[in-house]
Amino acid sequence: MVEFTGSEPIYVQIARDLREQILTGSLPEGAQVMSTTAYATTYRINPATAAKAFAQLVDEGLLEKRRGVGMFVTAGARQQLRDGGRTDYRNTVLKPALSKGLALGLTAEELTEHVTDAIHELQEESR
Incomplete structure (x- = not known):
């Protein structure tokens, strides 16, 4: 069960959680999302809060x-999130990490080796 904490608005946290579920495939394309009433009851929040998160995801095309039936994940939603996430990842995660590595005096070859090692470690952990 998701816990909503911090100063960020709950509807933003709900939208982020649903995006993550779509991205990881735990909420596949074509799947029905629980209703705002069910969401509100499950997580003990105002139904309008859940509706605001859902409206945001509808506006994003996800x-x-x-x-009369409910909310569903759109076809292509996962790929849309992947495409947008790749650019965001490069700019907000990878480039700053590489910049820090260069500032520490690591060479391009050393950075590449560290990245390769980290990928192998993560792949081993997921097995």
């Missing part, structure tokens, strides 16, 4: 509302 969810679609089927009148």
